[in-house]
Amino acid sequence: MGSLFPAAALARARAIGDLGYANPFSEERIRLERLILGDQAPAHDVWIMEPGQRDASPHLAALTRAGEDCIAAALARRATLTDIDADSWRLYGDVAMYVLYYRVENPFFKILIHPDSSSQRMPFWSGFRDDWRQLIGATPLADDPQFAPEHLFALCFQIRRAFHFTYRAIFGTTRLSAQLRADIWDSIFTHDLRRYRQGLFRRMYEISTLVLGPSGTGKELVAQAIGLSRYIPFNASNGRFEADYRHCHQPVHLAALPATLLESELFGHRKGAYTGAISDRLGYLETRHAAQTVFLDEVGELPPEIQVKLLRVLQSRTFQRLGDNETREFHGKIVSATHRDLGEAMRQGTFREDLYYRLCSDQIRTPSLAMQLQEKPEELEHLLQSVSLRLLEPEAASGLAAEASAWIRRHLPEHGWPGNMRELEQCVRSILVRGRYSPPASPRRTTTVMEQWLEEVRTGALDHETMTGRYYALVYAGCGSYEAAARKLGTDWRTVKTRLDKAFLDSLGDGG
Numbered sequence: 068m069g070s071l072f073p074a075a076a077l078a079r080a081r082a083i084g085d086l087g088y089a090n091p092f093s094e095e096r097i098r099l100e101r102l103i104l105g106d107q108a109p110a111h112d113v114w115i116m117e118p119g120q121r122d123a124s125p126h127l128a129a130l131t132r133a134g135e136d137c138i139a140a141a142l143a144r145r146a147t148l149t150d151i152d153a154d155s156w157r158l159y160g161d162v163a164m165y166v167l168y169y170r171v172e173n174p175f176f177k178i179l180i181h182p183d184s185s186s187q188r189m190p191f192w193s194g195f196r197d198d199w200r201q202l203i204g205a206t207p208l209a210d211d212p213q214f215a216p217e218h219l220f221a222l223c224f225q226i227r228r229a230f231h232f233t234y235r236a237i238f239g240t241t242r243l244s245a246q247l248r249a250d251i252w253d254s255i256f257t258h259d260l261r262r263y264r265q266g267l268f269r270r271m272y273e274i275s276t277l278v279l280g281p282s283g284t285g286k287e288l289v290a291q292a293i294g295l296s297r298y299i300p301f302n303a304s305n306g307r308f309e310a311d312y313r314h315c316h317q318p319v320h321l322a323a324l325p326a327t328l329l330e331s332e333l334f335g336h337r338k339g340a341y342t343g344a345i346s347d348r349l350g351y352l353e354t355r356h357a358a359q360t361v362f363l364d365e366v367g368e369l370p371p372e373i374q375v376k377l378l379r380v381l382q383s384r385t386f387q388r389l390g391d392n393e394t395r396e397f398h399g400k401i402v403s404a405t406h407r408d409l410g411e412a413m414r415q416g417t418f419r420e421d422l423y424y425r426l427c428s429d430q431i432r433t434p435s436l437a438m439q440l441q442e443k444p445e446e447l448e449h450l451l452q453s454v455s456l457r458l459l460e461p462e463a464a465s466g467l468a469a470e471a472s473a474w475i476r477r478h479l480p481e482h483g484w485p486g487n488m489r490e491l492e493q494c495v496r497s498i499l500v501r502g503r504y505s506p507p508a509s510p511r512r513t514t515t516v517m518e519q520w521l522e523e524v525r526t527g528a529l530d531h532e533t534m535t536g537r538y539y540a541l542v543y544a545g546c547g548s549y550e551a552a553a554r555k556l557g558t559d560w561r562t563v564k565t566r567l568d569k570a571f572l573d574s575l576g577d578g579g
């Protein structure tokens with residue numbers, strides 16, 4: 068029995084084969100790149116996307132060459148052998164998959180930057196099929212369904228999307244941000260891409276993902292990266308994907324929906340189900356394709372009666388529209404997110420345990436900005452650059468990032484960024500517009516006082532004068548001057564000064 072890979076080339080071939088299956092954001096990936104590239108290997112431990120850079124490995128060209136050389140050598144050797152061992156074919160399959168991926172990586176990337184073409188015929192499918200015939204078609208792998216050309220094509224597009232939407236969305240050069248990207252990847256493919264390719268890809272809709280973390284840390288970005296990166300079967304007979312990836316992510320902002328509409332928005336309703344239901348309506352859960360993802364944002368705010376119904380959807384994957392007896396099937400995956408402490412919510416009885424255990428099989432935690440800056444203080448400059456690039460052209464963005472960095476280091480050296488990346492974005496905008504930024508005096512305390520106040524509003528516990536006095540205090544705290552608050556409130560500054568609730572204002576700002 069002969070091997071397609073001579074002993075001297077075996078370790079490198081294995082590394083190339085493994086590279087195609089390694090989580091691209093993991094340390095394992097860097098280790099493999101080092102093994103393959105030797106001297107040209109990456110110097111850093113975290114894959115960094117420099118602001119403005121194309122979203123691909125910085126070593127793309129060298130890695131592609133290594134894969135092509137490896138497969139060419141194996142094919143040349145094959146011609147000289149009569150009997151080839153099974154292990155060799157397995158390794159050959161991994162390397163071939165890697166090579167095929169890099170041959171379509173760029174055309175798929177172009178689809179992502181010109182997304183209108185994503186629902187059209189894939190013009191490079193025939194080229195891919197020719198490559199497949201050359202690399203796989205005449206080998207014992209050709210009859211294995213996991214090497215079917217349309218499956219590999221679908222997988223290549225999925226990998227390209229997952230890389231694109233994760234790498235572009237989540238900024239940062241810290242290990243914490245790299246870990247977050249790696250966690251997103253695992254949610255999409257699991258930690259074992261081989262097993263995924265073999266068949267698990269068909270069942271991933273059954274695994275729900277729960278994204279937890281403080282407000283403004285990118286939970287929605289995580290959900291979006293997952294939702295846009297699901298496996299979509301490719302139809303070889305018409306040359307199209309079975310769904311347009313852009314329509315596969317369906318966000319539902321639960322906290323923004325009034326309680327009365329929530330049920331009908333989620334489950335749909337039948338004409339006449341309640342006053343105002345003038346026609347049949349599809350709910351968000353009425354997805355048509357297993358590749359679809361429904362993202363339930365702020366799931367911790369769901370009222371108890373809807374929690375029970377959602378539990379049923381997750382258990383039986385069925386539901387009914389409001390006012391309708393017909394049982395419908397839910398196709399698709401649920402991703403949910405909350406900044407709430409669900410453990411505490413369960414202890415208080417406001418969140419059902421059984422629902423939690425249905426949602427939590429796969430959890431991702433988004434790190435706070437403070438934790439990232441603690442790991443690497445100079446990360447602030449990188450993030451400011453990335454945030455500025457979302458606002459301005461590269462040259463102007465560098466100027467803005469430098470201005471923001473100097474301003475923050477001078478005026479807010481100890482700031483804890485309680486609003487996380489969202490706050491950092493607003494800070495950069497404020498510096499762009501006004502040359503300065505005023506953070507809330509003590510956001511943590513403000514949240515507590517605010518929560519208490521909102522509860523009193525909700526329960527109608529306040530008289531008119533107290534209510535107005537507190538609202539004036541809140542506006543004044545946000546504006547920073549009586550004049551600015553008066554403009555906003557449509558009154559004069561003296562009225563603001565006399566009517567605002569001073570005790571409430573102090574409690575907003577005293578840091579307790």
Ligand SMILES: Nc1ncnc2c1ncn2[C@@H]1O[C@H](COP(=O)(O)OP(=O)(O)OP(=O)(O)O)[C@@H](O)[C@H]1O
Nearest residue numbers: 236237238281282283284285286287288406488489
């Ligand atoms: N890690 C990150 N990398 C890049 N941008 C980020 C990151 N985290 C948050 N942002 C940006 O901050 C803003 C808020 O992000 P997002 O809405 O995803 O946060 P969230 O955790 O869902 O917040 P909330 O709990 O308040 O809904 C967005 O503009 C987003 O682009």
